[in-house]
Amino acid sequence: MASTLDTILAAAKDHADSVIKPNVETWNAAKAWPRDASDKAGEAGLTGLYAPVELGGQGLPLSEGIQVYEQLGMGDGAYAFALSMHNICTFAGCGYGTEAFKKKWGRELTSGRKLANFALTEPQSGSDPMKMYSRATINGDGTWTISGSKAWVSLATEADLYFTVVKTSDEPGHHDMAMIAIPADAEGLSFGPLYETPSYSFLPMSEMYMDRVQVSEDNIILPIGQGFQGSLMAIDIARVSIASGCCGLMQAALDTALSYAKNRKMFGGKNLDLDGIQWMLGEVATDLEASRLLYRKAAEALGTPEGPLMAAHAKRFVPDAALKAANTCTQVLGGMGLLQPYGLDRLSRLAQMLKIVDGTTEISRKVIGRALQKRAAQLPDLPVPKGFGEIDSAPAAQQVA
Template sequence: MPVDRLMPTEESADLIALTREICRDHLAPTAGPAEAAGEFPRDTFRLLGEAGLLSLSYPEEFGGGGQPYEVYLQVVEEIASAWMSVAVGVSVHSLTCFPVDRFGTEEQKKRLLPEMLSGRTLGAYCLSEPQAGSDVAGIRTRATRSGDGSAYRVSGGKAWISHAGHADFYTAFVRTGDHPSKGLSCLVIPAGTEGMTFAPPERKMGLACDTVREVLFDGAQVPADRLVGEEGMGMPIALAALDSGRLGIAAAATGLAQSALDVAARYAKEREQFGRPIAQFQGVAFLLADMEAAVTSARASYLHAARLKDAGRPFSKQAAVAKLVCTDAAMKVTTDAVQVLGGYGYTEDFPAERYLREAKVTQIFEGTNQIQRLVISRQLLSD
């Protein structure tokens, strides 16, 4: 159900209206069958790129939309309400563009960003490794510079990588030095690089269209001009990107929760027991009220953090709060939606069971919710 929101400009309102139209006509009818088949929605990403809906918050001079971050996040929420895998993919793609935009040279921006921001190329964000998830300093994938300095030789592996095998470029964090945090660097690696291969796709409980694989490097040769920032800057680049990326997941989780609430409310008004709709029973009505409160609170949380970001103010703690609040809300609301639908909620006849399976991972990726509590408590107690 469309939700009215405060739009900074008429252009922003038009973007939301365009997103809703695309979601209604293209994404929503496709999502269920595609998820059942586990098809990677590359054509959908092309459609969103052609509509100007990918990387909306990036500069217009390089092909972005030049929109406030809060507008971009509301677009992500709308997409998630129709198809969660695609919304996650939009957030991932935006995350992969961030290092070049924020830390790249002017030459790199001019050379790389137009293709990235238009959606003509799709990105994958390669941070986690089998032994290094929340512990970024534990990254072992190593990049060694060639004798003439023209290239890096990359060896190692990245785990849990969305779009792996389908992406056109891979924003990868690699070890170029031995210091745990100051020895990491960022490379933008083109698809088709010799020595880069992929493990079979992970078999997941949800988000079937969000293809996730390990990315394996065996002496992959990466041109030195693909280094973003200086050697040793990888940790601050990764952490800065995650602050923004967490808001993308927060917005997506909110959209997913909204869809679950809509399904539950519609069902409760139609389903009759004891001669009246079950929505008229206080037990169901109050459950729906709590679900509405959770969705509304989640939306307010991510918009507050986004407005801080747009104003140039610190927002790291608020991003962690939003990620925590929104994804916990998604888990609660989707669980309660299944409960409202009863036995039907546990079947594939309604999308509630898919929403529940999709909600769980939002509490895990972009930093588990336990890590969000760590970020929040550290910043709270250091103020």
């Protein structure tokens, strides 16, 4: 008897094969989010992965649900990314939202009839969420009035709900941050021009502006004091989800190269018979297996003290490996790899995008570096061999002499 995870993974694979792959180039040409596709994802159970069953979700733990994006990533990494962010918001709303919010929005989100996205980054602060200028004023009737702006908001103009992190005072730090869900039809909410994103132009991204937007207290997802930590947890989930999607991208690139090389005639044989080609693709295959092990281990660690570091390892390693894989597979095809029908140029651009969103690989290196500093502080000092360091410890006058 198939488990819920097996059923969902099979549904995700079918969605990638039957909905994403045949249509992604058309979506990009149209420069519009394929709402009919995300509706089908909802019908397949892919839009409420971590939400409780009683609200229409699949009730999967993070460690299992995150594997869905590997399947979707074989179709398109940007599409997988968008659905991963929707699922994170649905997880937050159905798990931590008010009862009134769950009653109004829960099944709408888990079914995919309504889409959600996350708004944290601001135009002037980039990877530094501590520099936040969006402000919420709490009114006498409990409503919140919000003003400010966010950047790199995906599903901009398309989502029905934006899970937005704001500060509630001018005090420095993060202890006054909260998360509130802003409906797309809220008065005062608007969006800037869509960013130009050539390889994933179907995914709308832009800045979001809030001009005295008034929101009901029913829409508070994380109260004052919990917004920052909740955002970090959301980002950790997103980073591991991206790593999962990158594995799908790597598999798609590898399969394209294999399909080409097994029939390409060269030097009296087939490309895939050449040691050089085998070695190139063998390295991609090893990186893919290592990436799968890493993101799945990171997914198991989410919610534990090791979670942020493991998410950083996954986000640092896997997108880099995906970009390398896409470029290597392009090289295997030679000039043919540059042609649009093979899709490898699109995969390279997507891998580059996935290196950047939800924390660049450099930010992940910083997280890893801090962990190494903490570990170093707990280790004993190494003994200094006799004769070393004597000049440094000698009086200054002796050193000059």
